[in-house]
Amino acid sequence: QSALTQPASVSGSPGQSITISCTGTSSDVGSYNLVSWYQQHPGKAPKFMIYEVNKRPSGVSNRFSGSKSGNTASLTISGLQAEDEADYYCCSHAGSSTWVFGGGTKLTVL
């Protein structure tokens, strides 16, 4: 159960789009459509943004979208806004009722 691999940092200008990747293995991301994404601002609990690869809970902006191809899931944020600056984490089912998070990606809005 190794952590999923995410880029340490990504950046973009307001209005642009960015994509954060989350690479696992055929034992986790590749085997299950149970990938979720979380946004975390400093000192706060994580906020649930995407579930089951590409579903958005109510209240989450449609600027956030998710996808998956093979062992890699992705989170895309379009129309970047200053308040999107945060840490982002992916999470995947890893079999046998276990779950694994990614290492996290720091998004900077330039």
Added chain:
Amino acid sequence: QVQLVQSGAEVKKPGASVKVSCKASGYTFTTYYMHWVRQAPGQGLEWMGIINPSSGSTSYAQKFQGRVTTTRDTSTSTVYMELSSLRSEDTAVYYCARDQAPGESSGYYLYWGQGTLVTVSS
């Protein structure tokens, strides 16, 4: 409204154990699985384990097998996470997080506890 209220900060010596509680309210306690997630200072989220409050069945990350125990008390709607043989690397904020899907483990968490800081220091 759903609330998860965790116990207060703890300071422990290396080798000791810590038990963190998470009291749930605002929903039927036995319907939703509860996960434990921790975050070391300046580090990422780390999944530790899960408990089915209805049956008491548990599952843990391999890394914590043998050192972590999660239990529940249905009479008080409280889940507990006990971590033993503490070392400095266990210094972290520990969160309980309620699974969103009733009766199953879906791995997405809308509701989180406020976090409990556990500091391990000699």
